[in-house]
Amino acid sequence: MNAPFEGIGASVRRKEDLRFISGRGHYVDDMNRPGQLHAVMKRSDRPHAKILSIDTSAALAAPGVVAVYTGTDTAALGSIPCGWQIHNKDGSPMAEPRHPMLAEGKVRHVGDILAVVIAATKQQAKDAAELLHIDLEELPAIANVADAIAPGAPVLHDAAPGNVCYDWHIGDKAGVDAAFAAAHRVITLDLTNNRLVPNAMEPRAAIGDYDSSTGDYTLYTTSQNPHVIRLLMGAFVLGLPEHKLRVVAPDVGGGFGSKIYHYAEEAIVTWSAGKLGRAIKWTADRSESFMSDAHGRDHVSTAKMAIDKDGKFLALHVDTLCNMGAYLSTFATAVPTYLYATLLAGTYTTPVIYAEVKAVFTNTVPVDAYRGAGRPEAAFLIERLVDVVAYDTGMDRVDIRRKNFIPRDAFPYQTPVALQYDSGDYFATLEAAQKTADWAGFPARRAASAAQGKLRGIGISTYLEACGIAPSKVVGSLGARAGLYEVANIRVHPTGSVTVFTGTHSHGQGHETTMAQLVVDQLGIPLANVDVVHGDTAKIPFGMGTYGSRSLAVGGSAMVKAMDKIILKGRKIAAHLLEADVGDIEFKDGKFSVAGTDRSKSFGEIALTAYVPHNYPIEELEPGLDETAFYDPKNFTFPGGCHICEVEIDPATGIPTIVNFVAVDDVGRVVNPMIVEGQVQGGIAQGIGQALYEHAAYDAHGQLISGSFMDYTMPRADNLPNITVATENTMCTHNPLGSKGCGEVGAIGSPPAVIGAIVDALKDYGVRHLNMPASPEKIWSIIQAGRPAMAAE
Amino acid sequence: MYDFAYHKPSSVADAVALLGDSEAKALAGGQTFIPVLKQRLNKPSAVVDLAGLGLSGITVTATTVTIGASTTHVTVANSAEVKKAIPGLANLASWIGDVAVRYRGTIGGSLANNDPAACYPSAALALGATIKTNTREIAADDFFQGMFTTALEPGEIILSASFPIPEMSAYEKFRNPASRYAMVGVFVAKTASGVRVAVTGASQGGVFRHTAFETALSANFSASALDGIATPADGLNSDIHGSAAYRAHLVGVMAKRAVAAAA
Incomplete structure (x- = not known):
C-alpha cells in the first residue's frame, strides 16, 4: 500500500479542526488561574473630555472589590509604543504623543479607559464600576480626517499640533508634475476607503498572572504574536525583562490584524497582577470590541492619472488623508505609508508616481492594519482609477489594463515607488478569470436581466499586493523598530517524530496542517508524526508572529532552513553508520542512502542514533537532532491576480445581489489547495463585506453610531455568492518554498471588482464611481437621480 | 445583567400577582428582553417567566385563527392550518429574525413589546386582530399606541390573539x-x-x-x-x-x- 500523499500540494484535512468543531479548542476565556480576580474596564462614553476627577471610594467599598486604578496610578509607567517611526517630508520625525494604558488628564475617544475595577467576580466589578463618580468636562471633538485638519479644529494632543501625526511622501514629485504638464489628459478621482471594525469571532481577552515566589509574570492573551507583545509590553510599558515575562497566546478565534497590537488591557492586567499578587482576568464584551479593537482603513484620497492618447499611463499622483484615531496603535503608522503608497504601481508600468500621505489624529478608536493593511486601500484606489480612466475615455476596461500591464518578461520589475517585483504574470490570471467568469457572454446575461427588470453589471480587478514582510534591513531603514525575520525550531524526537516550534501564530489559518505538510515533504515522514506548536514564549525560541500573509513565506522558509540543518546532520550520522563519505549520502523520501547503492538508513534510525549515540561520531558531532533557524526574507513577495464580480440590482429597492464571483490568484507555491481556497474565500467574504455592507460610522462629533451588530452590517452567509477560486501561479524567486501568501488576496482584490460591477450595472445613470459600502439606498438614489420621474416600481 | 428574582408561575393569576410589583417584568420568549438585561439597560426586581402558563397553541375555525400568546414564531410558520387559513401570517412568522429567534420568540411577546420594527404588529393591525388579555379584549386598532407602547395596563397579560380570516x-x-x-x-x-x-x-x-x-x-x-x-x-x-x-x-x-x- 502506498503512503497517502500528504506533502506539498495535498489537500489534507486540517489537523486542528477536530478540536475546534468539537468544542475542545482552548481559548483565553476558557482559562482560569487559581485565586483569579476579574477586571472590568470603565470606558469613556464621551469622545473628548477633560477628566476633572474620579472618585473611587464608593466603588472600592462595594462587595468583592479588591482594587480600582486610574491613570494617576499608572502615570509613571511607559507609553504603549508605536512600532514604526515615520518621518515627515522635511525629515523630522512624526508626532508620537503618549499613549497611556489608563487615560491621563483627558479621554480622547469613546472607549478610552478611565479606570479599571478589579473584584472577585466580573459581576461585582461591573456593579462597582457603576459606582465610580467621574466628573468630565466635555471638549469639542472630531471624527473625520477633513475636520481634523481644518483651521481651529480641536486638538487631541499637545504633542501633535494641528492633529497631524505626519506629513509624508514618496516618489518623484517633479517627474510627476512634468508628466502631467505634457500629458494628453489627466483623469481625477476622489474616493474614500471606508472605516471597518474587525469583529473577530472571539473577543479579546487577557489574564495577567504573577508568582511572587519567583517574580515571574505570565500574560495569557488573544494575540497573533506573543513575542512581540512580550517585547512591547515588557520593554516599553512595564519594564519587565524577557526572562521574567511569559506571554501565551493559545487558540485564538480570528484576528484579521486586530490582534497584532499591544493593547492597554494587556498591560493593565499584567501590571495589576503584580500589584495584587493575584491573577486578573479580563474578557471584552462585544460592545467593548467595537469601541476598543483597532479599526481598519479610513482613507480619503484624490488620485490623478496622466495618460497619453492611447490610454497608456504616464504618471500617477495620489494625495491621501488617513485616520490614525486617537492614539498610535502598534503598526498604524506603517499601514498608510510603506504598506500602501509603495503599492501604487499595482500591476502597471506607470513610470513615475508621487504620493503624499497625511496622517491625522481624531476622537475615534485607533486605526491599524486590518486584513490587507494598506494594500486593499492601494488596490481599491488604483483599480477604481483605472476603471474611471476607461469610463472617461470610452476605452475598454480590459484593454486598458492589458495595455498597461507589466509584461511577462519584465521581471524582476523595479517600480517607481521602491518595491521590486520578483515574479508575476498578470495576463495569465486575467485570461483565466475571464474564461471562468464567461466575460464574453456577459452582454447576453445583461440583456436577460434587463428583460426581468433588473440591472446587471460586471466588474474586474487586476490587483497586486505585497506579503512576506519583510527584509529586516530594509524595514529598519524605513523606520521599523523591529526585525521582521521568522524563527523555526524543528525538534526531531528519538523515534523520528517531529515537533515544530514556530514563531508564527495560527488563529484560524490552518498552520498546524500546512506547516506539518512542509515537514512531510522535506523529511519524508507521515503527517501523523508531526505536530506544530505556536503561541508561547516559553516554548518558542522567538518569533515575530502572523500578519501580512507572512507565515508560510517567512515562517515556512525558516522551517525549510532548520530542516536543511537536520538533513545535513542526518547525512553525517548516516555516513558514519553506513561507513561512507558524507558527500555520497543522499536524502530522499525519508531515507539516507549511499548514492548508487541500496544501502540506506531510515529517518527514524538516524533520529534514534542521534539520541542513543552508542555508535556515533561523538568527537565531531553533538548528540541530538534539534535545529533552529532564523530566516530573514530577501524581499517582499508579490501575490496578485484577477477578481471578477457580477451583480444584479433590483432597481426598485437598490438591493445588489452578487450573482457570480471568480478569483484567479497567483499565490506562488500552494502547499494545501483546500486551505488556500478557504483563505481566499474568507478574504473575499470580507472584501464583499467592505464593498457592500460594513461601515464604522461615527457622527461628526465622535460618537460611534454603528457600535453593535444592530447597526454594523456584517456580511452573512446569504449575502455571499458561490465563489469560484483558482490559482495561476508563478513562483516567488527568493524564498526556498516559492510561496507568496494567500491570506489577504481575497480582501485586497475583491472590493474594486464589486464596486466596478455596481458602477457597470448603473452605467446608464451617469455614474463613474461609487464609494463603499454601496448600500441599497446609495444605489437607489443614483437610479432616482437618473430617472426622477420613475414611479415606485 | 443585574441580579433579579426569577419566577415561573403556572397560573395566570399567580403571574398577575407577581407582576403586581411595579419593578417586576414579564418574560415571554426573551428575544428582546434578555439582550436588554444583558446590557444592563433594565433593572427589574423580578422576572416573571410566562412560559409555564400553558398559553401555546393554535385554534382555527371557519372565520378565525386564534394563536396562544406563548406560541413561537416557528410554530406559526410551520402550522398547516395557519398556512391554509392566512398564508400571509404564516409567511410573516417564517422570516422574523433568525432561526434562534423564531424558536424562542413568541407572538405575545412581540405584540406586547410593540417594537416599531417588529413584524407581528403589522399583521395584527392589517388583519384587524383582537388581543385577548386576562381582563378584556382589545381591538388591534386600539392596542398599538406608538413605539414600545400598547394599551396594556400594568399587570395585564396577553393570553391570545385572534385573527379574522381574510380573503x-x-x-x-x-x-x-x-x-x-x-x-x-x-x-x-x-x-x-x-x-x-x-x-x-x-x-x-x-x-x-x-x-x-x-x-x-x-x-x-x-x-x-x-x-x-x-x-x-x-x-x-x-x-x-x-x-x-x-x-x-x-x-x-x-x-x-x-x-x-x-x-
Whole structure:
C-alpha cells in the first residue's frame, strides 16, 4: 500500500479542526488561574473630555472589590509604543504623543479607559464600576480626517499640533508634475476607503498572572504574536525583562490584524497582577470590541492619472488623508505609508508616481492594519482609477489594463515607488478569470436581466499586493523598530517524530496542517508524526508572529532552513553508520542512502542514533537532532491576480445581489489547495463585506453610531455568492518554498471588482464611481437621480 | 445583567400577582428582553417567566385563527392550518429574525413589546386582530399606541390573539441590512369589507395603517392601483441605513409586492 500523499500540494484535512468543531479548542476565556480576580474596564462614553476627577471610594467599598486604578496610578509607567517611526517630508520625525494604558488628564475617544475595577467576580466589578463618580468636562471633538485638519479644529494632543501625526511622501514629485504638464489628459478621482471594525469571532481577552515566589509574570492573551507583545509590553510599558515575562497566546478565534497590537488591557492586567499578587482576568464584551479593537482603513484620497492618447499611463499622483484615531496603535503608522503608497504601481508600468500621505489624529478608536493593511486601500484606489480612466475615455476596461500591464518578461520589475517585483504574470490570471467568469457572454446575461427588470453589471480587478514582510534591513531603514525575520525550531524526537516550534501564530489559518505538510515533504515522514506548536514564549525560541500573509513565506522558509540543518546532520550520522563519505549520502523520501547503492538508513534510525549515540561520531558531532533557524526574507513577495464580480440590482429597492464571483490568484507555491481556497474565500467574504455592507460610522462629533451588530452590517452567509477560486501561479524567486501568501488576496482584490460591477450595472445613470459600502439606498438614489420621474416600481 | 428574582408561575393569576410589583417584568420568549438585561439597560426586581402558563397553541375555525400568546414564531410558520387559513401570517412568522429567534420568540411577546420594527404588529393591525388579555379584549386598532407602547395596563397579560380570516393577505418587508428587523414591512389584507394595509418599521410612531393605500386597493386590488400614491416621508425614521425619503419609497414598493403576492 502506498503512503497517502500528504506533502506539498495535498489537500489534507486540517489537523486542528477536530478540536475546534468539537468544542475542545482552548481559548483565553476558557482559562482560569487559581485565586483569579476579574477586571472590568470603565470606558469613556464621551469622545473628548477633560477628566476633572474620579472618585473611587464608593466603588472600592462595594462587595468583592479588591482594587480600582486610574491613570494617576499608572502615570509613571511607559507609553504603549508605536512600532514604526515615520518621518515627515522635511525629515523630522512624526508626532508620537503618549499613549497611556489608563487615560491621563483627558479621554480622547469613546472607549478610552478611565479606570479599571478589579473584584472577585466580573459581576461585582461591573456593579462597582457603576459606582465610580467621574466628573468630565466635555471638549469639542472630531471624527473625520477633513475636520481634523481644518483651521481651529480641536486638538487631541499637545504633542501633535494641528492633529497631524505626519506629513509624508514618496516618489518623484517633479517627474510627476512634468508628466502631467505634457500629458494628453489627466483623469481625477476622489474616493474614500471606508472605516471597518474587525469583529473577530472571539473577543479579546487577557489574564495577567504573577508568582511572587519567583517574580515571574505570565500574560495569557488573544494575540497573533506573543513575542512581540512580550517585547512591547515588557520593554516599553512595564519594564519587565524577557526572562521574567511569559506571554501565551493559545487558540485564538480570528484576528484579521486586530490582534497584532499591544493593547492597554494587556498591560493593565499584567501590571495589576503584580500589584495584587493575584491573577486578573479580563474578557471584552462585544460592545467593548467595537469601541476598543483597532479599526481598519479610513482613507480619503484624490488620485490623478496622466495618460497619453492611447490610454497608456504616464504618471500617477495620489494625495491621501488617513485616520490614525486617537492614539498610535502598534503598526498604524506603517499601514498608510510603506504598506500602501509603495503599492501604487499595482500591476502597471506607470513610470513615475508621487504620493503624499497625511496622517491625522481624531476622537475615534485607533486605526491599524486590518486584513490587507494598506494594500486593499492601494488596490481599491488604483483599480477604481483605472476603471474611471476607461469610463472617461470610452476605452475598454480590459484593454486598458492589458495595455498597461507589466509584461511577462519584465521581471524582476523595479517600480517607481521602491518595491521590486520578483515574479508575476498578470495576463495569465486575467485570461483565466475571464474564461471562468464567461466575460464574453456577459452582454447576453445583461440583456436577460434587463428583460426581468433588473440591472446587471460586471466588474474586474487586476490587483497586486505585497506579503512576506519583510527584509529586516530594509524595514529598519524605513523606520521599523523591529526585525521582521521568522524563527523555526524543528525538534526531531528519538523515534523520528517531529515537533515544530514556530514563531508564527495560527488563529484560524490552518498552520498546524500546512506547516506539518512542509515537514512531510522535506523529511519524508507521515503527517501523523508531526505536530506544530505556536503561541508561547516559553516554548518558542522567538518569533515575530502572523500578519501580512507572512507565515508560510517567512515562517515556512525558516522551517525549510532548520530542516536543511537536520538533513545535513542526518547525512553525517548516516555516513558514519553506513561507513561512507558524507558527500555520497543522499536524502530522499525519508531515507539516507549511499548514492548508487541500496544501502540506506531510515529517518527514524538516524533520529534514534542521534539520541542513543552508542555508535556515533561523538568527537565531531553533538548528540541530538534539534535545529533552529532564523530566516530573514530577501524581499517582499508579490501575490496578485484577477477578481471578477457580477451583480444584479433590483432597481426598485437598490438591493445588489452578487450573482457570480471568480478569483484567479497567483499565490506562488500552494502547499494545501483546500486551505488556500478557504483563505481566499474568507478574504473575499470580507472584501464583499467592505464593498457592500460594513461601515464604522461615527457622527461628526465622535460618537460611534454603528457600535453593535444592530447597526454594523456584517456580511452573512446569504449575502455571499458561490465563489469560484483558482490559482495561476508563478513562483516567488527568493524564498526556498516559492510561496507568496494567500491570506489577504481575497480582501485586497475583491472590493474594486464589486464596486466596478455596481458602477457597470448603473452605467446608464451617469455614474463613474461609487464609494463603499454601496448600500441599497446609495444605489437607489443614483437610479432616482437618473430617472426622477420613475414611479415606485 | 443585574441580579433579579426569577419566577415561573403556572397560573395566570399567580403571574398577575407577581407582576403586581411595579419593578417586576414579564418574560415571554426573551428575544428582546434578555439582550436588554444583558446590557444592563433594565433593572427589574423580578422576572416573571410566562412560559409555564400553558398559553401555546393554535385554534382555527371557519372565520378565525386564534394563536396562544406563548406560541413561537416557528410554530406559526410551520402550522398547516395557519398556512391554509392566512398564508400571509404564516409567511410573516417564517422570516422574523433568525432561526434562534423564531424558536424562542413568541407572538405575545412581540405584540406586547410593540417594537416599531417588529413584524407581528403589522399583521395584527392589517388583519384587524383582537388581543385577548386576562381582563378584556382589545381591538388591534386600539392596542398599538406608538413605539414600545400598547394599551396594556400594568399587570395585564396577553393570553391570545385572534385573527379574522381574510380573503387574501400577504406580507413583504425590506430588512435592515444589519439587524434584519423590518426597515419597512407592509402587511396587506383583503376582506369582504375592504382592504387594510399596515406598515411597520418605517415610522417613528411604530406600526400604522396606510389609509391612502387602503382606499385605492379597496377600489382595485392590484399593485398598479398604488401607482402615483406617494407616502409622505414626514415622521418616518431616518438613520445610517436609510433616509425617511427612501423608507417612504420602500413603503410603496413593499406594498405593491405584498399585493402582488396576495393576489
